[in-house]
Amino acid sequence: MNDMNVLEKYGRVTAPSEITIQRKLPGPIERIWDYLTNSDLRRQWLASGIMPSEPGGSFELVWRNDELTDGAEARPEGFPEEQRMTSEITLFEAPHRLAFTWPPRGEVSIELKPIGPDVLLTLVHKRISDRKNMTMVGAGWHMHLDILAAKANGQKPQPFWKGWLRLREEYERLIPA
Secondary structure: OOOHHHOOOOOEEEEOOEEEEEEEEEOOHHHHHHHHHOHHHHHOOOOEOOOOOOOOOEEEEEEOHHHOOOOOOOOOOOOOOOEEEEEEEEEEEOOOEEEEEEOOOEEEEEEEEEEOOEEEEEEEEEOOOOHHHHHHHHHHHHHHHHHHHHHHOOOOOOOHHHHHHHHHHHHHHHOOO
């Protein structure tokens, strides 16, 4: 999945308990890096939280998915209005590579690679606990990255929960049992 011409629409299982998703985004790379590391920008597509720039530093991610897109939509049952998670930076190499823990045992790594005026974002989420969580995580990252792509391109993103529910069904079909 390294070639910009063969980017896949969906994430894919690249190892047991691991999903890889790529997106082509408009550069420059420093702009996309800011969307990953600046709390105010990250809040627009994922979750807020002041991120340290040193490995070993902990930070809290705060999700408010209802606020990511315009319009009122029903939140699926079992999802709170706000969700929090404490993570630790494991790699911070601006503006190319970022990695952090995903409790209880997962890890997320994101690599940015400039390709002409664009940026190839590669996200790998490792050590996902089980297939059910792989479908939820795959749909979640997919939807959040779609919102990032829309924001980075100056477009209005699609409604979060509607998209997430659709994608969860699609990942149910895509991820092997």
